Amino acid sequence: MYRTLIRCKLDYGSIVYNSAQKSTLKQLDIIHNAALRIALGAFCTSPIDSLNCESGEPSLADRRKYLTLSYASKISAYPNNPVHRHVFAKRFQETFNHRKQISLPFYERVNRILGELNLTLPETINPTEIITPPPWTIHIPSTILDLSHLKKSENHPLLLKKLFLETIKKFEKFQCIYTNASHSESGVGAAYTTIESFAKFQLPPFTTIFTAELIAICEALRHLNTKPTSNWIIVSDSLSAIQSLSQLYPTHPSLIEIKSELQISQKKNSNVQFLWCPSHIGIEGNEKADRLAREAASGDGSTYQITKSIHQDIKPALKKNLTLHWQQKWDTSNSKLFRVKPFVSPWKIIP
Known part of the structure; x- marks a missing residue:
């Protein structure tokens, strides 16, 4: 009171x-x-x-x-x-x-x-320098949260992994790209990985894990927008990051950048969907992205540097x-x- x-x-x-x-x-x-x-x-x-x-x-x-x-x-x-x-x-x-x-x-x-x-x-990043697409020009992305109601504390990891593989099997015509972020005393990192390539980014120490997850998704979108493939599914273990993609009027700079990248994908007629997956249950792509993000947080030599923070x-x-x-x-x-x-x-x- x-x-x-x-x-x-x-x-x-x-x-x-x-x-x-x-x-x-x-x-x-x-x-x-x-x-x-x-x-x-x-x-x-x-x-x-x-x-x-x-x-x-x-x-x-x-x-x-x-x-x-x-x-x-x-x-x-x-x-x-x-x-x-x-x-x-x-x-x-x-x-x-x-x-x-x-x-x-x-x-x-x-x-x-x-x-x-x-x-x-x-x-810090100047939000006014980010081109914000009008909300009526872009569709709200498709987010698949089928497994979000299952608690890891109440379900065996093998069961969760089996359910995830059954879900991802529905997208056989899609190419998967896994994203992840890491926040530790050594630093903050983000990464994405596909079958063919990967990238990892070291972020400023002030970066929160939520922002790091959004940056990983944004960099993944930039990557797929350079590829001819039209069907993509971005897999992330951050439920809050995926849910935030449904905001019509985002104020977070990374969300605004994601909206801009989605508009580019839309103009290319690319079909981009987002899938949530449980973390640390043995999903190969998720584990690899997690390892890359931890390497980026510790300052690995092959890591891209992002120097500007978000206020x-x-x-x-x-x-x-x-x-x-x-x-x-x-x-x-x-x-x-x-x-x-x-x-x-x-x-x-x-x-």
């Missing part, structure tokens, strides 16, 4: 009023702390750091840092936006250097937060880094609660 009714109002405009004096911003902390005490039933003498940790709710200062960096990462993807030059231009740098008592310019606040977290904003993917990474920073401060605290709850993440709900 606090997040829905109160915090949203405190968040509104925070990237602007965050330039206010610290003494002024502390007045908002009173509202934040009072709400947490009511929600937790805590005493008035309970330490603020303990309230934040027990509720899994960061301080308003950390919250404003996250919102500031999120806004900066979004604007960085739109260099033609009139706001971009005001956010990133250093017009007031000399003025601030001579008058330290004035409020920090926005770009200076962004740089200081990034320095505190030891981060740099990556180069939607930066937000989870920012939240993760701010949470780690919060955890480091909690590790050095002398709170008695630390012995009971050593992590700042919310309590796990026991079913």
Whole structure:
């Protein structure tokens, strides 16, 4: 209730009023702390750091840092936006250097937060540079999700593999192309493979697994659009990626690119369909694509490099880094609660 009714109002405009004096911003902390005490039933003498940790709710200062960096990462993807030059231009740098008592310019606040977290904003894809086909010119692709209702925990892998082979047998006249993605501590990778060829791509570290799966599908479409074969079936083990293909008005840059590639396939009279398959059950094409994606994530020498990130993917990474920073401060605290709850993440709900 606090997040829905109160915090949203405190968040509104925070990237602007965050330039206010610290003494002024502390007045908002009173509202934040009072709400947490009511929600937790805590005493008035309970330490603020303990309230934040027990509720899994960061301080308003950390919250404003996250919102500031999120806004900066979004604007960085739109260099033609009139706001971009005001956010990133250093017009007031000399003025601030001579008058330290004035409020920090926005770009200076962004740089200081990034320095505190030891981060740099990556180069992002400009969505306006991607040609978006009109939605009425392209058909919604055919997606086959016959096996999606079967849970791997309730069915033997051999049974799932048998059902998949029976499904794929219906497309004997189609050429299969398998896609996959991998996300690990070593990096992020995507790949596709056919009977004749394969390709793997190393992606920026901020890339989410959902985006990586979409990139694999997009690169597969680019590949098949260069081939004379007209019947293709793209097999992926990412249910969310395949389901997202049905969006009429996508905002994700990779989805927009997929729509553009599908329009090219449509003009060539190619029949492209998408099939979901369970992962790690011994399907040869899926296992090969998975291996290639893991090789790409680890930086294999024969891997194509994709350097630009998608600004939607930066937000989870920012939240993760701010949470780690919060955890480091909690590790050095002398709170008695630390012995009971050593992590700042919310309590796990026991079913």
